[in-house]
Amino acid sequence: MxxxxxxxxxxxxxxxxxxxxxxxxxxxxxxxxxxxxxxxxxxxxxxxxxxxxxxxxxxxxxxxxxxxxxxxxxxxxxxxxxxxxxxxxxxxxxxxxxxxxxxxxxxxxxxxxxxxxxxxxxxxxxxxxxxxxxxxxxxxxxxxxxxxxxxxxxxxxxxxxxxxxxxxxxxxxxxxxxxxxxxxxxxxAEINKLNHPIVGLLGMASVVASFILLHLTLTGVIFKNQLSIITVYIFMCLVGLYLCISQFGSLIIHFSRKRKSGYYKNIISITEINHKFNQYKKVLYVVSILSGAAIFFIGLTFSFYISTNDFIKDRYPYDIMYVETSMENKLSDGELNVILNNKNTSLEESKTVDFVQMELYKKNNTGEYELFTRKITIYSEKEVNKLLFKKIDVEKGHAITSKQNEEVNPWYEENEVINIQDSKNHKTYKFDFQKEIYGSLVNYDANSRYDTIFGIILDDDDYNNLLKDNEICKFHLLNFKDWKNTENICTSLMSKLKKSNGVSEGDNLWKPNSTGEFKDLEPLKPVSKLMMYERALEQYGFYLFVMCFIGSLFFLSSGVVLYFKIYTDLEDTKIRYKKLFKIGITDSEMKKVISKELKPIFFLPVILGSSLGIGYIAVLFVNFALYKKLLVDSMIVVLLYLLLQTIFYFITRKKYFSEVID
Structure with missing residues (x-):
């Protein structure tokens, strides 16, 4: 041969x-x-x-x-x-x-x-x-x-x-x-060298501790600005997860023995579960990690996608916003009224808010002041009260800070000094921190050279004192009856602004200045809620598709890995159950034993993996504007996964019955 x-x-x-x-x-x-x-x-x-x-x-x-x-x-x-x-x-x-x-x-x-x-x-x-x-x-x-x-x-x-x-x-x-x-x-049978329930409890404690430490680190309570420590927490979580799975059988035996009647009644099922978990611990560990990754990515993108409408409304309180400077984006009231006179939707609200831009210096870890990432937007008390339902009162010599999202730690701490500087004359102004408010004062614009996420609000007299050395700019804020019908208005406004800046219709929004160099006016483009909504739908839709595609691979691979392990061990399982038949076990009793043996193998990795996925979403996105909705939407993905795993369990159990018993 x-x-x-x-x-x-x-x-x-x-x-x-x-x-x-x-x-x-x-x-x-x-x-x-x-x-x-x-x-x-x-x-x-x-x-x-x-x-x-x-x-x-x-x-x-x-x-x-x-x-x-x-x-x-x-x-x-x-x-x-x-x-x-x-x-x-x-x-x-x-x-x-x-x-x-x-x-x-x-x-x-x-x-x-x-x-x-x-x-x-x-x-x-x-x-x-x-x-x-x-x-x-x-x-x-x-x-x-x-x-x-x-x-x-x-x-x-x-x-x-x-x-x-x-x-x-x-x-x-x-x-x-x-x-x-x-x-x-x-x-x-594979022998577990660390076979003790205490080891399993230590594994659970390690997983819980990793989440607590991760939360404290991200909120700046410990290891402030040392995000590299997060890898240690992930390692703690993975090690703890493995200990939980490897010691699951010993934990079942330990707690079952406390009820003698229940232990001896189910002794075959309990010992089989212990045997299977010793044998399958590596496979179940891999399946748990795959499940956790799938839940995290799919749950996250699914929630972002279906929350797009709420998310856009939260970040873009005005349907159209554009910035006017002393030289750029200047339109007369008549020109603007012609654009806003649209048959598809009518103008409901129009606001103009003045602001100036200055350099902000914040304390670093060593206590020294350093320049903030970019110029900060400074508002007056009077101008901001145009935007808020609840009026604010800024004390003279003080400042109120504004952030788009509420976080655990404020941007400034009590009694801290806010240090801003004029970029032209380098004159420094200092204000005492009064309090912090949260919410979108104007539309979010990542491409703008004007900060729309952070803001500083001053008393009117203090603000007027800054105007001597700084250029006054304006936010033009427009709301319409139906923001989803503002495409033509935004297109007309864009065309008119290009013309006012001396840019031809086919060019990008820039123009040469007096020195012959190019001055980038792209950050001065109008910000449209409709445009951002369509872009978000496109991006989140694709992200959802990709994540669902990859997540489906993870789900499928986790099921295949589990099925492959059970299937390849089928011959040994047959031999083991033949011995049980010889001591008088019936078919119905055998089916009960098999069902009790398969349930933890199929559902424990799903429960552990889903807990990890939801846990990381809960910790990492605690400052997200729609945090509660994010968790609820992610739980929908978990329930769907449990449903699919339940179907897979019944299919495998039926196959198991036919192969082992029939």
């Missing part, structure tokens, strides 16, 4: 295991190819070259490539370990380790080739549908679907690299194997 004959016979005998390995490999190649056709489309790249969405696409491709590597590696590793008894028998019959390596190479070469062919064919078929969905979400028109040879090269190259690494690791594994160990491994 030749090596090829041995490989063929092995393939027939292990067909179901090979088929699972084949599906994992083919699926990974298909997903990688589908996504790479999107990234390597030149027309799409040109459209999104300066868009953060394109950067997100690159990051997603790296994540998918990494996922493919670990997913295929794990599937191959699990497949090899499930054949320990078979390799032990080969060695007993006289085959050498070198011979086994040859058999493995023949088998794997065949399965890798078939997986590559089927994966690329499936990817080619479904990639066009995938492309159409993405361009529809991004509302991109005039972009053609193109099959790029780079997609094939990337998929084949990465898969062959994985294949080479897998064969290398397999060779290391087979060189270390011994006959006795291989034959004993299939019958030997």
């Amino acid at each position: 030749t090596f090829r004959d041995v490989a063929v016979k092995n393939f027939k005998f292990n067909f179901r295991r090979y088929f699972a390995y084949f599906l994992c490999s083919s699926f990974s190649i298909m997903v990688l190819f589908m996504y790479s056709t999107l990234l390597f489309n030149n027309e799409l790249a040109k459209k999104l070259i300066n868009n953060p969405i394109y950067d997100m696409m690159k990051v997603a491709l790296i994540v998918i490539g990494t996922f493919s590597f670990f997913f295929i590696s794990y599937a191959h590793s699990s497949f090899m370990k499930s054949r320990n008894r078979e390799f032990g028998l080969f060695l007993t019959l006289g085959m050498t380790k070198k011979d086994i390596n040859k058999v493995i190479k023949v088998e794997n070469s065949f399965i890798i080739l078939i997986s590559l062919i089927f994966g690329l064919i499936a990817g080619t078929i479904f990639s066009k549908l995938f492309f159409m969905v993405v361009t529809k979400i991004l509302q991109l028109k005039g972009i053609n679907y193109i099959l790029n040879y780079n997609s094939y090269a990337l998929s084949i190259g990465l898969f062959l690299l994985i294949y080479i690494i897998v064969l290398f690791l397999t060779k290391i594994y087979t060189n270390k194997i011994e006959i006795i160990e291989l034959l004993k491994n299939s019958r030997k």
Whole structure:
């Protein structure tokens, strides 16, 4: 019998295991190819070259490539370990380790080739549908679907690299194997060296402590401005999670023994759970992490997407806003009224708020004053009271600070001095901190050179004292009856402002100044709530699609990893349950034991992973404007995941019954 004959016979005998390995490999190649056709489309790249969405696409491709590597590696590793008894028998019959390596190479070469062919064919078929969905979400028109040879090269190259690494690791594994160990491994229960409930409780304490410390660090209570310490907390969380899972069986036994009647009544189920968790702890640990990552990313983007309307209204209280300076964006009342006289919607509110800009100096960790990130916006008490429902009163010589979002720690502390400086004459003004208010005074504008997130409000007399050396600017704030019908108004306003700045219609919003240099007026573009809403929908829609796509891979891989482990251990499970039949256990009792054994294996990783995902969302986004809604929306994703896992549990349990009992 030749090596090829041995490989063929092995393939027939292990067909179901090979088929699972084949599906994992083919699926990974298909997903990688589908996504790479999107990234390597030149027309799409040109459209999104300066868009953060394109950067997100690159990051997603790296994540998918990494996922493919670990997913295929794990599937191959699990497949090899499930054949320990078979390799032990080969060695007993006289085959050498070198011979086994040859058999493995023949088998794997065949399965890798078939997986590559089927994966690329499936990817080619479904990639066009995938492309159409993405361009529809991004509302991109005039972009053609193109099959790029780079997609094939990337998929084949990465898969062959994985294949080479897998064969290398397999060779290391087979060189270390011994006959006795291989034959004993299939019958030997894995022993947990740290088998004590106290270790499990310490693991729980480590996870809880990591979240508490992370919250205290992010809020500046401890390790202020030392965010690198967060990696330590993540490590604490991961170690604690592993201890919780590895000691779950011992915790069940420990607490069950306190109720003697219940313990002896369910002794078979309890000992089987302990055995399974000792055997499956690494798999369940991986599944928990995958579940946590999926919940975090999908929950976050799902909440952002469905909260877009509320989020935009919170950050953009005015439908249209533009800044007027002493030289730029100047329109007469008549010109503005012509633009605002629109048949689609009528003007309901118009406000003009004066402000000046100055340099802000804040204390650093050493107690020295240093320049803030950019110039700060200074308002007068009178001007801000135009914007607020509840009026404020600023004491002379004091200042009220304004921030868009409320945070645990205020921007300034009590009795702290606010130090601002005139950028032209470098004259310094000092004010005592009075209090802090929260909310959007004007529209958020990340591109503006005028700070719309932070602001300082002064007494009218103090403010007027600043006007001697600083340019007065104005926020023009407009609200309409229906903000979703303001597209034409915004377009007309943009055109009129370009004309007033001496810019032709086809140019960007800039113009040459008197020295012949170019003066960038892009930050002076009007900020439209409708424009920001459409842009947010586009970005969050794509982020949601990508995160759901990656999260689905995590969900699917977690289910496959779990199913693969249960499936490859099925033969050993049959042997164990045959022994129970010999001592008189019935079919109905056997089904109860199996159900009790499978429930914690399927649902504990989901519960732990979901808790981690929701926990990190709760800690990291505590200052988010729509914090409560964010948590509620994320819980919807958790419930959906629990539903899918429940369906998967019943399908697997039915399969288990048919294989083990029937």
